[in-house]
Amino acid sequence: MALINNFILSKFLGLCPFFGVSKKLSNAVSMGMAVIFVMLAATLISWVIYKYVLESFGMEFMQIVIFILVIASLVQIIEMTIRRTNITLYNALGIYLPLITTNCAVLGVVLINVQYEFDIVQSLVAAIGAGVGFTLVLSMMSGIRERLDLADTPACFRGMPIAMITAMILSLAFLAFGGMI
Amino acid sequence: MNIVSIIILSIVGLGCAIAIYFTNKYLPSEAEHLKKAEEISQILPNMNCGACGKAGCFAYAQSLAQDPNVIVETPCMAMMKNEEAIKELENKLGMKLAGSDMNKVSIIRCNGKSDVVFDYHGINTCKAAAQLAGGYKKCPFGCLGLGDCMVKCPENAISIDEEKNIAVVDHSKCIGCDLCTKECPNNLIEVVSGKLAQYLGCSYTSKKNIVNRDRCKQGCIHCHICEKTDPDALDWDSKKDLPRFVEKNKESPNSVKKCPKKIIVPLALDMSKYPDEPKEKNEKKTEEKQTK
Known part of the structure; x- marks a missing residue:
């Protein structure tokens, strides 16, 4: 999940934070930590709901709606809890927690767990792998973009276009992991 | 089937709502003080410039909520305007609060277009350019005009003057x-007090000799005219070989x-109060000549 089926570069999920938050290394790392945390929590809750509510009523087709609902309220609760109990952690995660609410990578990992019919331990491992892969790529990309800011790029490539090209080359490199096994 | 799905969705939604x-x-x-800090941080600029020495505006608000005297010792420069x-x-x-008396602005002690000694095609920052043989400009003390300061400015008060090829500060935007x-x-x-009347816009020091380098055409020529015209306000700093203002706020x-x-640039000094008499006469004379 972290390298071969990387969420950003192989499955193309969570591209908005990939381009939006990858300008500074420190931001990217804290965003990645928040994503790992939320992915784990979301996987846990949604697995329970899928297993004991949706499957027992034969309502598997409702998974997307239910998962969105559950993830959104879960992030709300987590944000509230962190804010009230640990203000330093809240400041560190900052705006990234609410940003994750609609992150497609979080929904993606939950849906993929259902699709592959993982049990609870497998789901949690998959969630950690996905989160670590997300963090890895985000921090790699931000490191490259910090350097790119200093480089003398042609005017038409400056900013987003050169970031897209960098993402393409990164994606090619990650494709090679798939061929190794 | 449809009814069941509606019911399940409502139940899960209700469950989430109840949990929240x-x-x-x-x-x-x-x-209590966190609540107060929240209120204070809504008034603060929230640009997180770090000028107060705190980690950000919220950290500043937290310390203000605990001890309001903090604002006297380390005022928030960004909101003084x-x-x-x-x-x-x-x-x-x-x-x-003392308000606008605490106002500060930044000044750049370079005023001109120095000749270029060699073409620079390296990394596009002043820091990198300054590493290479003391910069590419003839004056080794001049502004390199590659905009390191411009990038850092939270208020976009600094811009690069294309004609002079130096950075200039917009003092109405600068928050010090x-x-x-x-x-x-x-x-x-x-960074100087906003009440400073005028400042010297040149940093050239003739005492420090570097081969092939010299003052630029816009820099101080060490003519001592300023010292002679206004001996009350100025004296000569022989160490730097530049004029120096004795009393900072004296106009x-x-x-x-x-x-x-x-290169003596007015800051708080309002030059429109002191009309330029001899120049007007000259203009009149030229006009008269033209009419003749």
Whole structure:
């Protein structure tokens, strides 16, 4: 999940934070930590709901709606809890927690767990792998973009276009992991 | 089937709503000073410039909520131009602030277009350019004009003057946050009180000789005219070989006018109060000549 089926570069999920938050290394790392945390929590809750509510009523087709609902309220609760109990952690995660609410990578990992019919331990491992892969790529990309800011790029490539090209080359490199096994 | 799906969705939604409600209700409510800090941070600029020495505006608000005297020792420079915000903060803290008296601005001690010694095609920052043989400009003390300070400025007050090829500060936008001073490799930027009447816009020191380098055409020519016209306000700093203002806030309009290179730049000094008489006469004379 972290390298071969990387969420950003192989499955193309969570591209908005990939381009939006990858300008500074420190931001990217804290965003990645928040994503790992939320992915784990979301996987846990949604697995329970899928297993004991949706499957027992034969309502598997409702998974997307239910998962969105559950993830959104879960992030709300987590944000509230962190804010009230640990203000330093809240400041560190900052705006990234609410940003994750609609992150497609979080929904993606939950849906993929259902699709592959993982049990609870497998789901949690998959969630950690996905989160670590997300963090890895985000921090790699931000490191490259910090350097790119200093480089003398042609005017038409400056900013987003050169970031897209960098993402393409990164994606090619990650494709090679798939061929190794 | 449809009914069941509707019911399940509503039940799960209701469950989420109830969960949020109970976490909201039964968690320990925010501490008193945190609430106050939240209110204060809404008044603060929230640009997180770090000029106050705190980690950000919220950290500053937290320390203000605990001890309001912090604002006297380390005032928030960024809001000193905003009268309404100051008033609001005064109400919140219950104390009087000096307001715009604490206003500070940054100045750049370079005023001109220095000749270029060699073409520079390296990394596009002043810091990198200054590493290479003391910069690519003829004056080794001049602004390199690659905009390190411009990038750092939270208010976009600094811009690059294309004609002069140096950075210039828009003093109406500058908040004196002191972030740019650390960026300049030649230490040309200084944060001064907004009440400062005028400043010297050149840093050239003739005492420090570097091969093939010289003052630029716009720099100080060490003519001592300013010292002679206004001996009360100025004296000569023989160490740097540059004029120096004795009393910082004393206005010296004559030296501003007399400087042949126009490097004594008025800041708080309002030059429109001191009309330029001899120049007008000259203009009149030329007009008369033209009519004749």
